[in-house]
Amino acid sequence: MEQDIRVSENNLNNEQAKTLVESGFFPDIKSVSQALVKIWIGKSLGLNAFQSLTGIYLTTKGQIGLMASVMSSLIKLNVKYDYHVEELTNTKCAISFYKINNLPIQFPPAKNNPPEKELLGQSVFDEKDAARCGLVNKDTYKSYPRNLLFARALANGARFYCPEVICGYHETSELQDTPEEPIKKTISITNGEVVDNGNA
Helix, strand or coil, rough: HCCCCCCHHHHHHHHHHHHHHHCCCCCCCHHHHHHHHHEEEHHHHHHHHHHHHHHHECCCCCEEEEHHHHHHHHHCCCEEEEEEEEEEEECEEEEEEEEECCCCCCCCCCCCCCCEEEEEEEEEHHHHHHHHCCCHHHHCHHHHHHHHHHHHHHHHHHHCHHHHHHCEEEEHHHCCCCCCCCCCCCEEECEEEEECCCCC
């Protein structure tokens, strides 16, 4: 009976993936297999299928990234951690991260029993950091500087102070900044001929 339940759940996930892929609303997903990989990763984080398909980013190198909105939700829904945005402008974002010492019996906690928060540290990302990362000339930064500064400050802080909540994954824009490895060419000389990548 237990095995039948597992099979039934697996079939349901396959049907979900097939329907979502065929809808055409997720252009980055080309196959049911790709959709299932995202769903499986999301399930390990507590996300449903739709959240996984819209909030998880995968590269061809197998790197995994999460949208800042997903990271934010995972932290806010976790009973052990919390964060508070101390400053958010077009030039700087500062976020304080806290550990909840008196875990609430119910969630969200009752108003007459507020959680005791211990400051773990603060994550700051400003325009100087953006310049060092090569972000200032990108269209996203020019149009939405606060959004990008928040995303980077949140991702850094989450990896520093509550990495288990996001499994240490990067924020999606961080993966998009990763340069592609250059194509290596092999040139050799055989019998007086120059051979480039095996082609004379």
